[in-house]
Amino acid sequence: MKLGIVITDEGHLSLTKQLFDAAVGRGWEAFCFLTDTGVNLLADEDFVRRAKIHPNHVSLCEHSAQRHAQGRYDLGVMSSYVVVGGQYQDAELVYNCDRVMVL
Structure with missing residues (x-):
């Protein structure tokens, strides 16, 4: 299972971390797109x-x-582990994930 999480507001930090950890804990792949x-x-x-x-x-x-x-x-420092892009990355996440949550 691939879970996509789209985060549109920094107020969702705690929930995002909980969802990410829960998905990984179930053996799922978790992906986040930040906007x-x-x-x-x-x-x-x-x-x-x-x-x-x-x-x-x-x-x-x-x-x-x-x-x-x-x-x-x-x-620049984060670019080795974070994809720096645009709304295309959001579209790619939606296309490639089995389920997507938007916060």
Whole structure:
């Protein structure tokens, strides 16, 4: 099972981490796409730890990061384990996942 989680607001940090962990705990693959203020989940060290453990399972809209992150993290450093892209990554997540949740 592949679970896709689209995060549109940074207020969903706790729930996103719980969903990601629950999916992985069941042996599922979990993928996240961050957009709008959801890109600020990458300012959380605990969320970033998950992204490092599961490289390329977290992607984000670069435009949203430029607009909302305001230097809270360095995308250049994260590009080795986070896919820096655009809304295409969202479409790809929806296409490739069995179930998708939008928060």
